[in-house]
Structures are given as C-alpha cells and as structure tokens.
Amino acid sequence: MWAMIVKEFRQLRRDRRTLAMMIVLPVLLLVVLGYAASFDVKSISVAAAGPQAAAVRQLLPAKFDVVAAQPAQGRSWAEDQLRDGHADVAVLTGGPSPVIYIDGTQLFAAQSTLAALAKLGGPGGQAAVVRPRVTILYNPQLATSYIMIPGLAGVVLVFIGTIVTSLGVVRERQSGTLEQLAVMPLRPRDVFLGKIGPYFAVAAVDLAIVLAVGIAIFGVPFRGSPLVFALGALLFLFVTLGIGVMISTVSQNQGQAIQLAVMTMLPQVLLSGLIFPLSSIAAGVRWISYLLPLTYFNEISRGVMLRAEPIGALWQPFVLLAVLGAVVVTGATLRFRSYLAPARQERRGRKAAAVAQGAGA
Numbered sequence: 001m002w003a004m005i006v007k008e009f010r011q012l013r014r015d016r017r018t019l020a021m022m023i024v025l026p027v028l029l030l031v032v033l034g035y036a037a038s039f040d041v042k043s044i045s046v047a048a049a050g051p052q053a054a055a056v057r058q059l060l061p062a063k064f065d066v067v068a069a070q071p072a073q074g075r076s077w078a079e080d081q082l083r084d085g086h087a088d089v090a091v092l093t094g095g096p097s098p099v100i101y102i103d104g105t106q107l108f109a110a111q112s113t114l115a116a117l118a119k120l121g122g123p124g125g126q127a128a129v130v131r132p133r134v135t136i137l138y139n140p141q142l143a144t145s146y147i148m149i150p151g152l153a154g155v156v157l158v159f160i161g162t163i164v165t166s167l168g169v170v171r172e173r174q175s176g177t178l179e180q181l182a183v184m185p186l187r188p189r190d191v192f193l194g195k196i197g198p199y200f201a202v203a204a205v206d207l208a209i210v211l212a213v214g215i216a217i218f219g220v221p222f223r224g225s226p227l228v229f230a231l232g233a234l235l236f237l238f239v240t241l242g243i244g245v246m247i248s249t250v251s252q253n254q255g256q257a258i259q260l261a262v263m264t265m266l267p268q269v270l271l272s273g274l275i276f277p278l279s280s281i282a283a284g285v286r287w288i289s290y291l292l293p294l295t296y297f298n299e300i301s302r303g304v305m306l307r308a309e310p311i312g313a314l315w316q317p318f319v320l321l322a323v324l325g326a327v328v329v330t331g332a333t334l335r336f337r338s339y340l341a342p343a344r345q346e347r348r349g350r351k352a353a354a355v356a357q358g359a360g361a
Helices: 002-014 016-035 055-060 075-083 107-119 146-175 177-183 187-219 226-249 252-272 283-290 295-309 316-359
Strands: 044-049 064-070 091-092 099-103 131-138
Touching: 002 016, 016 252, 016 283, 016 316, 044 107, 044 177, 055 064, 055 252, 075 091, 075 099, 099 107, 099 146, 099 295, 107 131, 107 316, 146 187, 146 226, 146 252, 146 295, 187 226, 187 316, 226 252, 226 295, 252 295
Parallel strands: 044 064, 044 091, 099 131
Antiparallel strands: 091 099
C-alpha cells in the first residue's frame, strides 16, 4: 500500500497541470467569490424627466445616481432610458404625483429601489405629502425566471462551445485521425470550420429548445426581434467555439481538455452578471467580467427578450462580441495550423524520402 501511495504522489507530481488546478483553483474561487458573491447594489442609475427633473438629484438618497435629467422630456423618454439600458430607474415629475418607473430586468436594483422607497416613504426620504406612483416595467412580478432563462441560454452555448468542442478535437488526436486530416489537401481554415460546423448546428438546436422551454413552461416573454437575438447568438457562439478549439490544441488528452474548459467556464458563470450584478462586484475583479463573452451575450439576450431593445441600443455588446470573436477565431485558426504542422511536415518528409528513394533506384 505504501508503494502505491508513493507511486500516486509521483504521478501527481509529474502531472503539474492537475496539481496546479487542485491547489490554485480553490484559492482562485475563494478570492473571486469573496469579491463577487454579493447581491448588494451599491449604485442605482436614475433618469429624471419633467419640470422638476433637476430637483430629483437633491431629493434622492446617496445610493441613487442621476445620470440624466431632461426637464423638457416626458414619459416616452423616461421609458426609453430604461428600455435601452441607460438607467435602472426613471422618475417622471410634473403631474399630480411623481411617477417612478423601475426596470424589472435589473432584479437586484429593482428590489433595492423598492426597499428604499418603502423605508423612506417617498423618493426624497422626507414625509412626502404626495406619495409617488411606482410602476415596474418588463418584469412586473420581479420573477427570477425572467432573469435566469436568457442567461442560461448563454450557458448552454458556453457548454457546447467549450467543453464539447474541445473534447471532439482532442478525440481526433487520441484516435490518430487528426494526422489523416493533416495530410489531406485541406487548408487549416477548412479543417477548423469543418470541425466546428456540427457543434454549431447542435448548439443552435439546444438554444432553440432552451428558449422554447423557458417560454412555454416558465412564461418568459420574447418581446424583441428574433433576428437581433440570432445575430447575437451567432457572434457569441463563434467566440465560444474558438475558445473550445484553442483549448483542444493545448490539451494532450480529454481529461486536460475538461480541466481547462471548466476553468474557462466557471468565471463566465460567476462574473458575467448571470448570478451576481456587475455593479456589486469589486472593481479589482470586475475588469475580468468585461473580458468574458457571456457578459455581453447576457446584455443582448435580456435586452431583446425582456425589453425589446433594438440593435441600435445594443451596439456596444455587439461590437465587443465581434471584436472578441475576431481575436479568438484568428488565434484558434493560427493555433490549429501549428497543431497540424507536425503531421504535415512528417508527410512532406516521407514524400521527399520516397522521391529520393525512387530516384536512387
């Protein structure tokens, strides 16, 4: 038994990647969750409209940050600020009583706003003579399923794009068929696109199933344009598939591929705004969120499905997803080319040797 224990320790010491994952990953998760695992909303953005818009800034508590005040604007402008994601709360003044619109898709900000209004008795913390009217838009019941289902659609694409794709390419390497692909008259780009094509189709089917189940069973609405949503899913899926191919090119076996895929998937689930609001994540960790493709797909999916945002209002996540896709797919293609290079060189060497042997004969 002691000999077996020593042997296992030696084998574990040789597998440095697994050893590093066993030691570093728990510490990394502890640090990340210590900073990110918070449902407290530190700042709530407010858009004010109506004749008394300028006075709203002085009446609201410190947690509320007035990002726009337009005395000449009215209800449509205030609702557009929420629809386009420019503010979490909109205050409309000038009527018999002020009207407060709350974006129900920002679940924790909405709950924090309602708690503040209930505690203070009004938007200004004073004993208001006229109590404001509160209207929750896009998610009146503040249902958690409305927030989670659009995000879970992105998680499905991450799972297919990273874990399944990386395993599929590594399987080619372990079975020896990758060398056969390398010696075929195909460019690395053709092999790369051919490998991700089936996974792209499967992910699209899975995405449709998740959305259908979410709409039919959980009653999640789909208020926006399916074409805008499909374009965002297309860009996001290209990024995740590229990450999966890159993982496969640096993995020697399927175990290593799973380890790396899990290490890239966990931050996306924890830091993309799917579970914890981005505003509650400490700035020292929050910057990681802006490097994760799921962060931008969450903005697109929730914006399209719940708020019917047009593509013009979502230009920023679309552009950033396109940039990430260009970087990741280019890197994956180059890495895949170097991945196939040894087999191609070996083929050329055998061909040259055969030609030299034929000339000598």
